Amino acid sequence: MRESKTTTAVMVAICVAPLTLFAEEGSGRLGPNFLHVEPDTGTLLVLCEKSDSIARIDVRTGAFLAESDIGVAPFAVCAHPSNNRLYVSCRRGQEVVELDASSLGVKRRFSVLGDPTGLTVSGDGTRLYVGVHSLDQLAVFDLESGEEIKRLSVGNGPEMVRLVPGKGQVYVTHLLSNPVRADQPCRNEVTVIDDATGRIVDRIILENANVGRWIDFTADEMLGVVVISRPKNLVPMVQVARGWVVTNGFALLGAEAAGEPVQLLVDLPNEGFADPYGVVFAADDRKFYLTASGVDTVVVVDVGRVGTVLSEVGEDDLTDLANHLGVSRRYVTARIPVGANPMALAASDDGRWVYVANRLDDSISVIDTTTDRVVRTLVLGDPPPADRLHRGERFFHSSAKTFQRQFACVSCHPDGGFDGLVYDLEPDGLGENIVDNRNMRDVVDTGPFKWVGTNPDISTQCGTRTAKWIVRTGWLSSTGVVDLSNYIKSIPPVVNPYRSPDGRLTAAQRRGKALFDRTTLNDGTPMARKDQCAFCHAGPKFTDGRRSDVGTKGSGDTKTAFDTAHLNNIFESGPYLHDGRAATLEEIWTKYNLDDRHGISSDWTKQQLNDLVEYLKCL
Amino acid sequence: MRLTVRHSVLAVILLGATCTAFGAPPFYDEWKTFGVRDGLPSNKAMAVLATDSEVWVGTDKGLSRLKNGRWKTFTPKDGLAHRAVLQLAKDPDSGDLWIATMGGLSRYSAGRFDTFTQLNSGLANDVVYGVDAGEGEVWAATAAGASRYEIQRNRWTIFDDSNTPMHEIWCYSVTIAGNEVYMAVWGGGLLEYKRDRDRWKDYRDPDGEMEIDLFRNDGLVHDVVTAAALDASDRVWIGTYFGLSSYDGRKWRNFMDHDSPLLSNFINAVTTKGKYAWLATDNGISATDRENWWSYQRDAATGEGLVIWTPAKGPEERFTTKTMFPHNYLLGSSFQGDDLWVATEKGVARGRRSGAPQAKSSRERTKAGGSKDE
Known part of the structure; x- marks a missing residue:
């Protein structure tokens, strides 16, 4: 009995320790x-x-x-x-x-x-x-x-x-x-x-663009630049060797091809400039400066040279430039190393200086726009030494360990979340086993991972599996994987606008909860446990950690059972189901549960469906 | 002949002065019709909505927009929920257009369609007869109750027989009027929702009789309500298939075609401008402020129009116009400044005041249900 208590105490300590550790780590930074x-x-x-x-x-x-x-x-x-x-x-x-x-x-x-x-x-x-x-x-x-x-x-x-x-x-x-x-x-x-x-x-x-970030305009407002990424989510991700996973660049407002803004890349054929974020015009609008936050670099684009490139290409071919990795050499005039995870920029009023906020080392790089060199680095306060959580955060935001630095974790999980796309991840044929990109926020206690539930924990998911299937490099050391995993576990959920601050449910949410928890059909017939929502979607994160066949196997799927999705913060993570086929929560049942295999929904009224959705959105 | 013209001119001048004195609408004597030959996908216009710079027309084969003198049509290929468009509403805050169709509710916003159906959203039913938007909300009148979409909260609520006095759930149109929302329920009377109190109240025909109104002005004229609108005096005008009601919060006044200048008891839509209610019927369009009446009809044989002015005091005046809307079966009306747009069985038409002298007419108006167009 004593031994049992001790065991329990140790288990509790193990469970609590990382959280306590996280609370202490990462503090003292400015970001x-x-x-x-x-x-x-x-x-x-x-x-x-x-x-x-x-x-x-x-x-x-x-x-x-x-x-x-x-x-x-x-x-x-x-x-x-x-x-x-x-x-x-x-x-x-x-x-x-x-x-x-x-x-x-x-x-x-x-x-x-x-x-x-x-x-x-x-x-x-x-x-x-x-x-x-x-x-x-x-x-x-x-x-x-x-x-x-x-x-x-x-x-x-x-x-x-x-x-x-x-x-x-x-x-x-x-x-x-x-x-x-x-x-x-x-x-x-x-x-x-x-x-x-x-x-x-x-x-x-x-x-074909996603992850739109900053936007800036020239002083005369004739030209605007929007920072974007261009994911290639519909072809197998193993094409990383060909630069076909994510490319990075900008869209020009004011320079259109076939009525659409021209898009250009800042990448090189063998080198990605991942996670572009901030942009600012400077130096009399002759140049703009763009942060490639995944590679700790500021990219300088010469506006005049962009114009030259565009003028040499026929209008019909302008759209091809959006996929051209070889053209950025002609208009990118400098690639300036700065601090860790540069995101925001600002230009001095006279356009002489560009300031760069390096989010993960608490510093400001000052670039002289006449030389395009960093002339000063201003360290903000007294940043503490990098701890494990901080190292994990840097891994998450850095593409240094990916083949040709093409992308980082954050590229597909912007802001620690998800990018709203489905991906053809594995080399099993075009369109086979496509999967919805999952939210990385608030993932503690939501294992196993992957839609087919084959990775028992985050370390497995983000360790060898990532190296083998995604980044195609040696990836991280085992310590690095643990640091990364710990950081991922620390990513908090977003603020849920459907959840009352005091935790009280609305009338509709209460009715939805009753439906979620019900054990009998509307006509009073007892339900089998497997048909009850709360049976599989159990526990604090609303998952039993198992795989279930809910009748969603598609023509390109080789598996029939999929990970029981956790429901916390599900309001933000559409589209839904393992392959993103359901555009909304309603469609999970109205379109893709016609055989009552994903719970029994055929006896619901429309009002009940609405109530259930209201409840799910507040989880 | 000169004498006649002079008298007509004088009549129009006097009419104008009288109308102005009563705050009455202008005399629409110049009508232009738009149909398939102008670019509309169909002549069956089921809804019309005019704004300062655009006119939107819902037809049985798509949605059309008149902008800068050109028509452009949108169909399900463009993202519209269904080709049959039944009603239109513009959100005064966002400028978004909300479109009630036979297959769901669409939002058109700066070139983008978003569609809400009973399968992909909280919308009660895909057969959406009516829609209105304002005060941060969108209301839809559907064949299975009413839906409210709260824009800020991204939240849908269904109102039906389970949570309102709506004993029928066939909702025909909806009108947002500040704190009140009016739901026209086919067979269920008029429902009023107080937004601040989250309370419903129903207005029903006290006698419950189908074809007659037993006691005059005792309440809603009939339970088959098709439309409601609030005028500048905060009176609610309620169109039914069996007459017209108006309610000022204290007293009801009812009008039928046999005891008033109302062209027909069969009222498809109600629009208000100032103190006047415009009643689109199966036999032309009537306008009234309770006391004074305008009526517009088309003579199917000549294509000319008959306009009747019935002042509260004084004799009825009749005029002939050379142009008129293309059919007497009207399903909607909308104002663009002083211009009046009407949706009819055979196209959409714009009425305008030319200011030219008009000829008086001795022609009789056609009786309800007996339109010469039939």
């Missing part, structure tokens, strides 16, 4: 993720996502001139046209914070349903536009009252929001593709809003 050059003074505002703060620094010394705690996970900052106020979106804090631009003191807080991302103030200074990633919306606030006045349905996962004042338009980029069928290439949207009316006036589609 600079957004920069803003202040007019007149030239000082730099730095958002720090890990310390939930904003800092004003001297760009010559890196000294902190002011610092303010603002809110949880600040994401972006914008200035009011009057320059006396700043607005910061706090993604996990579900709020936008209004700051006094001088003191950086908090003036007001605007609550946002969902997770706010990019933001901008209208040209007349009366309204604030805020992207809400998890709800695919743009929230519009009245700045006088602080009230939200409406929401616009934009693209999938709004990322950056940018006012282009001369055009009187607001541009919104998106992390994810608009929904497409599983066998169709992705389509990333740039939504355009008329600033005067606050209405959407255009949706620019970037074909």
Whole structure:
């Protein structure tokens, strides 16, 4: 009996220890993720996502001139046209914070349903536009009252929001593709809003593109650049040797081919420049600077040379450039090594300097645009030594260990989540065994991994399996795999806008829970346990950790049973089922459970289906 | 002859002055019809919605848009839920167009269609007769109850016999009017939803009789309600297949074709502008503020129009117009500034005031159900 207690105690200690360790690790870092050059003074505002703060620094010394705690996970900052106020979106804090631009003191807080991302103030200074990633919306606030006045349905996962004042338009980029069928290439949207009316006036589609990040325009607003990736998810991922997994580049707004923005790559034939993130024009708009965050590099693109390349190619062939790995040599004039995981950029008012926020080593690289060299590196504060969690985070965000540095974990799992696509991962034939990309957030206790459930834990999933099937290199040491696994386990869930802050369920969610937990059919007939939702979707993450045949084997599948999907945060992880065939939660049952093999749904009313979906979305 | 013309001119001038005094709508004497030959996919226009810069027309074979003088048609190939478009609504906040079809609810927003069906969303049923959008919500009237979509919360709610006084679930149209939502229920009367209190109230025909109204102005004229709209005086106008009702919150007033200038009891749609309600019927269109009436009909034999002005006081005036909408079976109307657009069985038409003198007419209006177009 004593021995049993001891065993239990040890087991508890083992379970708790990593969490405790994680809590201690990774602390003390700033995580600079957004920069803003202040007019007149030239000082730099730095958002720090890990310390939930904003800092004003001297760009010559890196000294902190002011610092303010603002809110949880600040994401972006914008200035009011009057320059006396700043607005910061706090993604996990579900709020936008209004700051006094001088003191950086908090003036007001605007609550946002969902997770706010990019933001901008209208040209007349009366309204604030805020992207809400998890709800695919743009929230519009009245700045006088602080009230939200409406929401616009934009693209999938709004990322950056940018006012282009001369055009009187607001541009919104998106992390994810608009929904497409599983066998169709992705389509990333740039939504355009008329600033005067606050209405959407255009949706620019970037074909075959995904993970839209920053956007910037030349001063004359004639040319815009959107940072994108181009995943090749419909061909087997083993084509990594041919550079056919993810390519990286940008789309040009203002340079169209066949009515679509021209897309160009920054990659080289034998070298990827993974995870492009930030972009900024500088040096009199003759160049733009783009962070390749996966390779710790800033890529410099000469606008004039881009024009030359485009002018030499017939319009019919312009779209081919989007897949041309050999052409970037002609317009990329420099590839500048910077710090770890560079993301945000900002240019000084005179265009002479470009500042680069290196998110994972708490530093700012200062680039002289006349030489395109780093002239200074400003270390922010006193970063602690790299611990295991930090090393894991760097692995996750670095493509250094992938063949030809083509992609990192984060390339397909942006922001630690998922990219909304299905992948043809294995060399078993085109279109065979395609699988929906799974969310990496909040995965503790959701094993086994892979849709066929063959990897018992994250270390297996991200160790030899990754080396063999995905990155095609020697990959990480065993210690590195553990560090990476621990980091993945530490990725928190997104804020769930369907979940009440106090945990209470709405009436519809309560009814949905009753249906989820039911043991009898609507007519009172007892249900077999295997037909009850809560039987397979059991436990804190709503999975029994087994494989189940729910009648979803497709013509290209070689397996019939698939991992019981965990349901936590399922609201954000569409499409659904192992091959992404269900575009919405409803379709799991209305289209793909006609034989009642995925629970018994044939006796549900439409009202019951709606209730169940409401419940599932709040998990 | 000169005398006649002079009298007609005088009549129109006086009419204009009278109308202005009453805040009455303009006299639409110049009509232009658009149909297949202009680019529409079908002449069967089932819905029309005009905005400042566009006109949207729902037909049985697709959705068309008139913009900058050109028609463009959208079909299921473009992402529309179904080719048969039954009603249209513009969200005043986002500018998105919501489209009720026989196969689901579509949203058109800056070139992109999103479709919501009973299989892929919380929409109650794919047969969507009516839609309205505003106040951050989209309401759909379907063949199996009403659906509300809360845009910010991305949340659907079904309203039917289980949670409202809707004893019939065949919802025919819906109107958002500030805090109130009015649901026209075919056979179930008019339902009013108070958004702030989350409460429903039903308005039913007190006598429950199908063909007659036993006691005048005692309540809703009939339970087969097809449409409702709120006017500038906060009166609700309710169209049924058996007459017209208006309710100001205290008193009801009912109108039928045998006891008022209403052209027909068979009312397909109600639109309001100012204090006037425009009633699209199977026999032309009538407009009224309860006291004064306009009626517009087409003479199928001549193609000319008959316009009747019936003031609250004074004699009825009749005028002939050289043009008129193409058919007396109307399914909808919409205003573009002072222009009036109507959806008819044989095309969509725009009515405009020319200001030219009009000839008086001695022609009788056709009786309900006896349209010469039939």
